[in-house]
Amino acid sequence: EDAVFRRETILHLLRIYYWDHYVAFRKKAGTDDFPNLNSNKEKIACKFAALVSEYYATQREVAFYADKLCITPVYLSQVMQEVNGQGAYEMIADYLVVRIKSLLRNADLDIKDVARQTGFANQSSLSRFFRRQTGMSPSEYRRTIHIIR
Secondary structure (H helix, E strand, O other): OHHHHHHHHHHHHHHHHHHHHHHHHHHHHOOOOOOOOOOHHHHHHHHHHHHHHHHOOOOOOHHHHHHHHOOOHHHHHHHHHHHHOOOHHHHHHHHHHHHHHHHHOOOOOOHHHHHHHOOOOOHHHHHHHHHHHHOOOHHHHHHHOOOOO
16 A cells, blocks of 8 residues: 555656646746647646646636636536546646645644645645545544654
8 A cells, every 4th residue: 555655646746846847947938838739738738737836725716727728617627637637626636635745744834834835724624625635634644654743
């Protein structure tokens, strides 16, 4: 079970690492255009991922991102399913879970600080979201990765 958990965490962190650097590169280049992509759907998916990396802590609704991309939420979800194999909400939630996990690895941060940094109203709402997504509470997650407070 540890190997599966470790593999999942590494894959999520690599995805975030890639997107963070890609978004930074695009900002430095001063363009929102994605010229090397093959289709309009791939461009939408890349722009969506860049928006998620920027707004994940404050915006979790697919409608917000669809509005930014000037498309409908249903179309955004269809595009993401086709291009990424995962719906738009699932991508937002996955991104948020990986961010939460990375913050939980810091033993100096209380769970309420993690909640604040990831845009949750309180520790309880963070715990409900995290449990729904991962099947464990933030405290249980910390215990599984052997961080002792």
